[in-house]
Amino acid sequence: QRLQKPTVVFVLGGPGSGKGTQCANIVQQFSYTHLSAGDLLRAEIRSGSEFGTMIQSTIAEGRIVPSEITVKLLCKAMEESGNDKFLIDGFPRNEENRIVFENLAKIDPAFVLFFDCPEEELEKRIMNRNQGREDDNLETIKKRFKVFVESTLPIVSYYESEGKLRKINAAKPSEEVFEEVKYVFASET
Ligand code: UP5
Ligand code: MG
Known part of the structure; x- marks a missing residue:
């Protein structure tokens, strides 16, 4: 058991909004470990886990994997990292995710970065991207966006009401987005 609770920043935004891209930028300048919930789930599929097929079909349909699975993967990755500052990318995606994380990890985020970007730009x-992701086809992208609007935007509003939301205009070139991101991290730490 840790003596002090780790610092967690949740990184949210629609599919393709630049969460992974900006997290890679952040870790170069600030001492965070980047944990992408989606990457952890994809690694779990490849590892031949008993939940692999279920996770795979859930992602292929753009739906949200049961919270216990994702939260356990995140907690394990945090423990194994040796760090105490984390960017948790693409999580929590719905209210159940948020509550299960609160109950199991017992950590509240320091703040929540939100990459705001219109649907047409996300689709483009x-x-x-062309990285062979099974969910990167027009049909699944539409489903992912629908789930984002219905399940994730309410979480974004929740953190806004808690005064924890740091909203970034993500519909700009990546370098310009990072300028805004740096400003947020510089004023938080
Ligand atoms: N790009 C980036 N920034 C750009 C910019 N400013 N201008 C122009 N281009 C830009 O970027 C996407 C592409 O855009 C890249 O080619 C990049 O170069 C370019 P990226 O940084 O990859 O965006 P990101 O937001 O990370 O997009 P990603 O597709 O990873 O987001 P999703 O939220 O859809 O994917 P994730 O991996 O988080 O989740 C996938 C699925 O896993 C979910 O749909 C769900 O089924 C499941 N999941 C869960 O069930 N639970 C979880 O907790 C997490 C995931
Ligand atoms: Mg990503």
């Missing part, structure tokens, strides 16, 4: 970015 994902269709150009």
Whole structure:
């Protein structure tokens, strides 16, 4: 058991909004460890886990994996990292995610970064990405966006009401987005 609770920053935004890109920038300048919930779930599929097929079909449909699975993967990754500052990318995606994390990890985020970007731009970015992700096709992108609006935006509003939301205009070139991101981290730490 840790003596002091780790610092956690949640990084939210629609599919393709630049969460992974900006987290990679942040770790170069600030001493955080980047944990992408989606990457952890994809690694769990590859590891041959008993939940692999279920996770795979859930992601292929753009739906949200049961909270206990994702939260356990996040907690394990935090323990194994040796660090005490984390960017948790793409999580929590719904209220159940948020509550299960609160109950199991017992950590409240220091703040929540939110990458705001219109749907047409998200679609363009994902269709150009070409990394062979099974969910990067037009049909699944539409589903991912719908789930984002219905399940994740209410979480964004929740953190806004808690005064924890740091909203970033993500519909700009990556370098300009990072200028805004740096400003947030510089004023928080
Ligand atoms: N790009 C980035 N920034 C740009 C900019 N400013 N201008 C122009 N282009 C820009 O970026 C996407 C693409 O855009 C890249 O090619 C990039 O170069 C370019 P990226 O940084 O990858 O965006 P990101 O927001 O990380 O997009 P990603 O597709 O990873 O977001 P999702 O939220 O859809 O994916 P994630 O991996 O988080 O989740 C995938 C699925 O896993 C979910 O749909 C869900 O089924 C499941 N999941 C859960 O069930 N629970 C979880 O907790 C997490 C995931
Ligand atoms: Mg990502």
